[in-house]
Structures are given as C-alpha cells and as structure tokens.
Amino acid sequence: MSGRGQVQFRDIVKMHGDFAALKDVSFEIKPGEFFALLGPSGSGKSTTLRILAGLDAPTSGRVFIDGKDVTSTDARDRDIAMVFQSYALYPHMTVAENISFPLEMANMPKAEISAAVKDAARKVRIDHLLDRKPGQLSGGQQQRCALARAIVRKARLFLLDEPLSNLDAKLRLETRAELKKLQRSLDVTAVYVTHDQEEAMTLADRMAVFMAGEIQQVGTPAEVFARPNSIEIAGFIGNPPMNLVPARYSNGDVIIAGHRFKTIMQASGERDVVAGIRPGALRVAPSGLSARVELVEDLGDTAVLDLDCAGTLIRVRVSDENVPREGDTISITARAQDIHLFDPTTGKRL
Amino acid sequence: MTGKRLRVFALLAISLVFLLAWAFPVLWSVLNSLKTDRDALAYPPKLIFTPTWEAYHDVLFGSASILPNLVSSMVISVGTTVVTMLMAIPAAYALARLRFRGKKFAGFYVLATQMLPPVGIIIPYFLVLRNIGWIDTYQGIILIYLSFSLPFAIWLLVSYFEDIPFEMEEAAYLDGASRLRTLWRIIIPQVRGGIAVTVVFVFLNAWNEFLFAVVLSGNTVRPVTVAMFNFVSVEQTLWAKLAAVSVLAMLPVVVLGVVAQKHIVKGLTVGAVKGGGRR
Ligand SMILES: Nc1ncnc2c1ncn2[C@@H]1O[C@H](COP(=O)(O)OP(=O)(O)O)[C@@H](O)[C@H]1O
Ligand SMILES: [Mg+2]
Numbered sequence: 043m044s045g046r047g048q049v050q051f052r053d054i055v056k057m058h059g060d061f062a063a064l065k066d067v068s069f070e071i072k073p074g075e076f077f078a079l080l081g082p083s084g085s086g087k088s089t090t091l092r093i094l095a096g097l098d099a100p101t102s103g104r105v106f107i108d109g110k111d112v113t114s115t116d117a118r119d120r121d122i123a124m125v126f127q128s129y130a131l132y133p134h135m136t137v138a139e140n141i142s143f144p145l146e147m148a149n150m151p152k153a154e155i156s157a158a159v160k161d162a163a164r165k166v167r168i169d170h171l172l173d174r175k176p177g178q179l180s181g182g183q184q185q186r187c188a189l190a191r192a193i194v195r196k197a198r199l200f201l202l203d204e205p206l207s208n209l210d211a212k213l214r215l216e217t218r219a220e221l222k223k224l225q226r227s228l229d230v231t232a233v234y235v236t237h238d239q240e241e242a243m244t245l246a247d248r249m250a251v252f253m254a255g256e257i258q259q260v261g262t263p264a265e266v267f268a269r270p271n272s273i274e275i276a277g278f279i280g281n282p283p284m285n286l287v288p289a290r291y292s293n294g295d296v297i298i299a300g301h302r303f304k305t306i307m308q309a310s311g312e313r314d315v316v317a318g319i320r321p322g323a324l325r326v327a328p329s330g331l332s333a334r335v336e337l338v339e340d341l342g343d344t345a346v347l348d349l350d351c352a353g354t355l356i357r358v359r360v361s362d363e364n365v366p367r368e369g370d371t372i373s374i375t376a377r378a379q380d381i382h383l384f385d386p387t388t389g390k391r392l
Numbered sequence: 393m394t395g396k397r398l399r400v401f402a403l404l405a406i407s408l409v410f411l412l413a414w415a416f417p418v419l420w421s422v423l424n425s426l427k428t429d430r431d432a433l434a435y436p437p438k439l440i441f442t443p444t445w446e447a448y449h450d451v452l453f454g455s456a457s458i459l460p461n462l463v464s465s466m467v468i469s470v471g472t473t474v475v476t477m478l479m480a481i482p483a484a485y486a487l488a489r490l491r492f493r494g495k496k497f498a499g500f501y502v503l504a505t506q507m508l509p510p511v512g513i514i515i516p517y518f519l520v521l522r523n524i525g526w527i528d529t530y531q532g533i534i535l536i537y538l539s540f541s542l543p544f545a546i547w548l549l550v551s552y553f554e555d556i557p558f559e560m561e562e563a564a565y566l567d568g569a570s571r572l573r574t575l576w577r578i579i580i581p582q583v584r585g586g587i588a589v590t591v592v593f594v595f596l597n598a599w600n601e602f603l604f605a606v607v608l609s610g611n612t613v614r615p616v617t618v619a620m621f622n623f624v625s626v627e628q629t630l631w632a633k634l635a636a637v638s639v640l641a642m643l644p645v646v647v648l649g650v651v652a653q654k655h656i657v658k659g660l661t662v663g664a665v666k667g668g669g670r671r
Binding site: 095097116117118122123124126128130132133134143144147148191195 | 557559560562563564565566567568569570573577578581582
C-alpha cells in the first residue's frame with residue numbers, strides 16, 4: 043500500500059442557488075484504495091469528485107488530502123490526475139504530446155519526458171499510436187490516451203468520472219478488468235465515479251453509495267450487497283434488483299403474500315415492513331410461498347423467473363437444469379438470514 | 393440523380409454570373425492600368441493595345457508617388473489588426489466563458505455598431521480627435537478603426553471560443569497548467585482558424601476604409617484609398633494612373649485572400665457544420 047492519497051471529506055455542502063447538490067457529505071478514503079462513488083445520475087457523484095479535484099469549491103465543509111486542508115488550494119497545486127467522461131483530450135496535439143503535457147507543465151527534462159510517455163503508453167497499449175491525433179483514434183483508444191495522460195505523472199490521487207460510459211458493452215468489460223490491474227500495479231489511490239453498480243461492485247475496494255446528494259452507505263461491495271442500509275440502496279444494487287414487497291412483521295416472522303417466512307429478528311410485536319429478498323436467495327422448494335410462473339427469461343447458465351404470488355410480483359433466479367415453465371405453479375422459500383426488513387416510512391434497514 | 397446534376401449546374405451558373413459581376417471592374421482596372429492615359433480615354437474602349445508599365449512607373453516613382461501612402465495604409469491596417477487582436481482574443485475568451493446578465497445586450501451592441509450610418513458619427517469622432525490633438529495621426533485613425541473592428545472581432549471570435557468545451561481547460565489545470573498557459577497552449581491553437589478569419593476581415597476593413605480616413609487624416613497620414621484621388625481633378629482624370637493605383641491597392645487584398653483562403657473556407661464551414669457557430 044502506498045502511503046499517499048488519503049482523502050477526507052468533512053461535512054461538505056454544495057448549493058446551486060436553493061438546490062443542494064450535496065447535503066453534508068463526509069467520508070474517508072484510505073491510501074492505495076480503489077474507492078467508488080456509486081449512485082444514480084444526478085445524485086452528486088461528479089460534484090463530489092470535482093470538489094475533490096478543486097474544480098468546484100464547496101459551499102461549506104473541508105477537504106483534506108494526506109491530512110492537509112486543501113479546501114482552498116488551486117486544482118493545479120493538488121497533485122491530482124483525472125480522467126474525464128468526455129476524455130477532454132487536446133485535439134490539436136498528438137497522442138504523445140497529450141501524454142507529455144502534464145510532464146512539460148511540471149518542467150521535467152525532455153529526455154525523461156519521452157521515456158515516461160513511452161512507458162505510460164505501453165501500460166495502456168497505445169504505444170503504436172503516439173503520432174496520431176485524438177481525432178484519428180477509436181473511442182477505446184481515446185479512452186486509453188486519457189488514461190495514459192493521467193497515469194504518466196505519478197499523481198497522488200487518480201480520479202475517474204464514468205470513464206467507461208462511452209465505450210460499447212464488450213470493450214467496457216475488457217477495459218474494466220484492465221483498469222483494476224492497472225490500479226493495482228501502479229499502487230495509487232483511485233476514486234471512481236459510476237452509476238453502474240456492477241462496475242462499482244467489481245472494481246472497488248470500498249464504495250460510497252450516493253442518493254439525492256447524500257451518502258447513504260459506505261462499505262466494501264460485499265458489505266453493501268449483504269446488508270444494504272435502505273430500501274433505495276437495496277433496490278439499486280444487484281442485478282436483477284432485490285425483490286422489495288410490502289409485508290407484515292409478526293414476532294420474528296414476516297408474512298409475505300400470505301406466507302410466513304422465518305427471519306433473524308427476534309423482537310416481539312407486529313408492524314408493517316418492507317421485506318427484501320434477492321432473486322438469487324429464493325429457492326424453488328416442495329413447499330413454501332406458492333406462485334405462478336408468469337415469464338421465464340433464460341440467460342443461458344441461469345434463468346430469471348417472474349412470479350405472481352397472490353398479486354405480488356417476485357423475481358427468482360434459478361440455476362437448476364429443471365427450470366419451471368411459464369404457467370406452472372411452484373413454491374419458493376428463503377433462508378431467514380436472506381430476508382432483509384426495512385421501515386416502510388423511513389426506508390431504513392430494521 | 394438528374395435533379396441533383398441540374399442543381400449543381402444551376403449553382404455553377406449562378407456562381408459564374410456573380411463571379412463575372414465582381415471580376416469585371418477588377419479586369420477593367422488591370423487593363424486600363426497597362427494603357428497610356430491616351431489609350432485609356434479612347435472611345436469606344438480599346439481592347440487591343442500595346443501594354444506598358446508607364447502608369448505603374450509614374451505612380452510609384454513619379455513626382456506624385458503613392459509609395460508613402462501604401463506605407464501609410466500598411467501601418468494603419470497592421471496597427472489596427474494587431475491592437476484589435478491583442479484586445480479581442482482575451483475579451484472574446486472571457487465573453488465565451490463568463491455568464492453575465494448583459495451578454496445578450498453585448499451582442500446587440502456589436503451589431504448596432506455595424507449598422508450605424510458612418511456619416512452620423514463622423515463629426516463627433518472628428519471633434520473628439522481634434523480635442524485630443526490626434527487628427528492626422530496614426531494613433532487617431534487606429535483608435536477610430538478600433539471602435540468598429542474591436543466589437544466585430546470579439547463577436548466573430550466568441551463563437552470559436554464557445555466551441556471549446558470547458559472540461560478541456562479543466563483538464564489542463566489539473567495537468568498543472570496556469571490559466572495563461574492553458575490559453576496559450578490549449579485554447580489558442582484550437583481557434584487558429586477563427587483568428588485567421590478575423591485577422592483577414594479586420595485587416596481588409598482597415599485597408600479598404602475611405603470615409604473616416606478622408607476626414608480624419610491629412611498630410612502626415614494619408615492612406616492609399618484617399619491618395620488615389622490625386623489622380624482625379626477638375627480638369628482631367630488620369631485613368632491609367634488611377635487604375636494602376638487601384639491595382640496596387642488591391643494587391644495585398646488578393647495576396648491575403650489567397651494565403652488565408654484555406655482558413656477562411658474552413659473557418660466558415662466549421663461554424664456552419666457545428667450548427668450556426670455565428671449565434
Ligand atoms: N452548475 C450547476 N447548477 C445547478 N445545478 C447543478 C449544477 N451542477 C450540478 N447541478 C445539479 O447537481 C446535482 C448533482 O449533479 P452531479 O454531481 O453532476 O450528479 P451525478 O451524480 O450524476 O454526477 C444534479 O441534480 C445537477 O443537476
Ligand atoms: Mg456525473
């Protein structure tokens with residue numbers, strides 16, 4: 043783990059007129075971490091990244107990098123490299139000139155620059171394109187050029203704003219894997235903005251989940267997946283998303299569509315809840331909640347079933363060979379630890 | 393298919409008509425400039441004659457040489473262009489980046505200066521220059537030309553600057569560039585075409601200007617557009633010499649046009665393709 047690139051956001055608020063793009067955001071990033079800012083579009087991820095980069099100033103709150111308050115430090119003095127969603131390559135310069143620009147600005151000697159440029163280009167496999175202009179590159183190559191420009195200078199923080207969103211699906215998967223390896227090999231702290239939960243889940247060491255200008259949960263992907271803090275996060279993370287159905291809690295059990303499921307809760311009494319069960323956590327069983335198969339989506343190795351349980355839609359992922367057919371009536375069960383309960387009014391986990 | 397060809401043909405025909413209409417006076421001047429004054433006066437006009445450089449020799453090296461006037465024109469035009477660009481580039485950049493309430497109005501102001509009838513403001517301009525003692529000086533003429541060329545140049549340049557995404561500048565800041573270096577290394581190179589177009593327009597406007605020059609200049613400063621009239625007098629008009637001066641005055645225009653042609657065409661079409669860059 044490198045010792046540089048520790049970040050701390052303390053009570054950051056960003057107002058645009060009356061509109062709060064960020065409402066009291068606090069989090070910490072550890073040196074060497076791959077940290078994702080995940081959330082739906084408009085939730086304040088880019089705003090957070092731009093405040094970290096120094097491109098925007100927070101309305102209130104402080105930003106610390108490596109323990110130093112940088113809230114009023116100029117962007118160019120923060121030693122931060124960034125890959126923009128649009129790549130923001132300099133169209134009048136060749137790939138080599140683009141990559142060398144940050145080194146030139148740092149007054150690095152010419153001879154060292156050309157070696158560093160070649161090295162960075164090789165790392166992202168565009169060393170054969172150094173003489174081209176950005177306009178002569180494919181989307182994927184442009185993206186790599188932007189990456190090379192960011193990694194060529196050994197900045198202490200490496201920011202990426204939806205860097206894969208302009209690539210086609212196949213290229214996105216390939217680049218995603220490479221990006222992770224690159225970050226590991228460079229041993230830098232990376233802050234990665236995405237609205238794609240799968241990207242965040244696969245790339246991040248830890249992530250902060252944004253909803254409407256607030257961080258609702260911070261944790262490793264596994265933690266957030268296993269214990270989502272709120273209905274919103276539960277519905278946002280995982281594909282297909284978690285089933286969230288109105289239900290009634292009763293002395294340790296939860297009643298969903300007339301069927302009683304065991305939970306790990308022990309509180310006595312009764313109340314209305316929202317019950318969440320991941321499609322993959324539901325099993326087809328000889329007995330349980332009875333359901334009619336409305337639709338079968340065959341994904342090859344698995345299938346997703348849309349079930350009608352007394353008027354409630356529930357989705358189940360099955361990997362068995364004997365996938366039920368549309369129109370069949372089946373029974374489903376779930377283990378107590380796979381049932382999440384949320385407060386229907388606050389949306390918070392119970 | 394045939395419809396398309398017909399359209400191309402029609403376009404070519406129309407272009408030819410325009411070309412002839414514009415080329416005729418130019419060709420006429422060139423022909424006359426190669427005649428003697430006597431041939432130039434002949435009626436019906438002579439198309440067959442012995443060409444001579446006499447007129448050129450006289451207007452360049454004779455007693456009423458226009459060489460100083462060509463120099464005068466050059467100083468005024470280059471001076472106006474340089475000062476205009478030095479001020480217009482940062483101004484246009486700022487206008488393109490800033491959001492302020494008067495932005496729409498600023499656009500209107502620019503157009504208004506282009507629409508004002510020059511005769512309407514020539515007397516106030518004259519009085520202003522006389523009061524500060526700048527009549528018949530280079531700085532006086534250039535100052536007056538600036539009042540037209542500057543708004544025009546800014547207006548033309550703004551659309552080019554607006555085409556550059558702000559993110560590109562932010563990328564440069566994060567790469568460690570200062571604002572000035574970003575402007576110089578990242579922004580200016582991308583608006584080169586627009587700058588070339590603007591330089592050409594500003595230079596030509598200054599070079600061709602007559603009305604203000606005739607009123608506000610005098611003996612020290614006397615651009616070629618004004619000096620030309622030495623060859624027109626009550627008794628006679630020296631047509632061949634007048635034509636020779638015209639051709640000489642047109643030369644820089646033609647040269648500039650040829651040199652900058654690529655940029656002008658590109659600059660204009662880039663604006664057009666990007667959906668009316670000339671907001
Ligand atoms: N300059 C601005 N003026 C007004 N609202 C803005 C501005 N910039 C961002 N916003 C708003 O702030 C919210 C958060 O934006 P952003 O951080 O870009 O979201 P995202 O999570 O999609 O990156 C959005 O609702 C956006 O409309
Ligand atoms: Mg964004």
